[in-house]
Amino acid sequence: MLSEFQFLENLHRKYSLQKIGDDCAVLPKDSKTDLVITTDLLVEDIDFRLDWSTAKFIGHKSLAVSLSDVAAMGAKPVWSMISVGVPEKIWRTDFVDGFYEGYMNLAKKFGVELVGGDVSKTPDKIVIDSIAAGEVKKGKAILRSGAKPGDFIFVTGNLGGAAAGLKLLENGEKFENSEHKPLLLRQLAPNPQIEIGRILGEKNLATAMIDLSDGVSSDLAHLCRKSRTGAKFFRDKIPIESKILDFKSAAEDEIVFALEGGEDFELLFTVNPKKIFQLEKSIEKGQISRVGEITANTEIVELITDKQSRILEPKGFRHF
């Protein structure tokens, strides 16, 4: 069976689709600006569950995942569209009101205008398609393909929280009476890194960028494949979400949450060493961590632990 990545690469080639294969498509807008645009499909019981989440959280997350793609291009989000399909039994509840409330609160926070959408009936499950668009200076969108050997690799925020939150939910944790609300919120209502993405784009600081939706091991492999490079990164440098330690079992290694768990919606980006000084001036300390370096070992991602190196297989989330 073809993986979704193989399928998309075949499609890309078969129909010569030049604009597919990054977090967003980049389209010319006017003489000074490019438009970036993305679409994300979210399906009940695959991407969210009604017994784990709330209508407001699902609305928030639907927009957040697309805004994260816009941020990963170094763009400022500007407008969005949302299609929602629900079965009649859900239409009769206040789900759709709560959904739009969560969606619109996040839209308002980042000045994103909802310009369109669709409402449809489904036989059984809720489906959502989220579309977001942003603007970036002409030719300055940060692609996955721009990393060069010697570039430093950075990530925003802390990693593994969303995967740990998911594990808690899978183990029956309920949000209302949980002591682990911050971890659950990383999974249920992620906050896209709009501001850092915009700064990186505006100041031309990153050579490549991707958002962490599938998991670092997969997403860094995507970036390396597009850039025709490799990467090494240092276990000790990975900013693991500290709250994971409060609940994980002794047998579990917190690094696995950070490397293989998806949906952190942090940004991973690469920076030419010459720009490190400017980067540190532009982004507040503590918001980003330097975790590794781009290498010339095409498509080989190495994880370095106590001076030992092992090849990291991409083990993040995939649908097929």
Place this chain on the structure above:
Amino acid sequence: MLSEFQFLENLHRKYSLQKIGDDCAVLPKDSKTDLVITTDLLVEDIDFRLDWSTAKFIGHKSLAVSLSDVAAMGAKPVWSMISVGVPEKIWRTDFVDGFYEGYMNLAKKFGVELVGGDVSKTPDKIVIDSIAAGEVKKGKAILRSGAKPGDFIFVTGNLGGAAAGLKLLENGEKFENSEHKPLLLRQLAPNPQIEIGRILGEKNLATAMIDLSDGVSSDLAHLCRKSRTGAKFFRDKIPIESKILDFKSAAEDEIVFALEGGEDFELLFTVNPKKIFQLEKSIEKGQISRVGEITANTEIVELITDKQSRILEPKGFRHF
């Protein structure tokens, strides 16, 4: 229970959504051009059935419904995105290949570039979200709201074919060995009126326009509500798809297919009487029919038959 139209109007007001409520949102592009954009959600067993259609037809129709919305703004379609969610059992078949083949054939026909999309797993049913964008001269997008009393009402093509095709499918007709292929194709693989839409936009010929997706009785009511007008139209003038007569029962009135059946994806537009001469010069005879007139009777749509008039209730398709 709120209808989908009431729900969307409430949402519109609650969040002051200025750009929602037409076939497409209109967004500024550059100093000479506006971008129009639309999204349509299609769900298996609501909008299409696998035992009635083929993967290629479903791909074709997914793009066609959105291109029809672009045409209804008087715009030229330019690019598109497509999100597809399928259960694993479908992923293992050649469905997705056939789907993209049908989609890309239509995209190629109209010079539409596929720039993005998403592939996802679903638990059970296929879901598709189709996004299309077009360009139109700045300020010249043809809205639903521009009709004035005295304007003439026109429709493109013939009406009722898609509803008749649907009825045949519901009665067990199979495409492969059908004598009614043209009617079935009206339902399974509709052809959006891109060229006429573009001409109307470019030459500034229509005061208002909508595409016929829900059925004339509903769609004309939408246009009248947005324009704060009424309309009267003449039964004798409605271009009913002649092939309906080949199969309908004696008890059935073919006008019902034309008025209440949706999915013809023809265009309904209004024209100031002063521009009729220019209209007739610009669009080949036989491609459009004059069917009625806009009136000052706000939101009252009258159907005139043998000099009798009756108020037409909107009875087209709705999800909720």
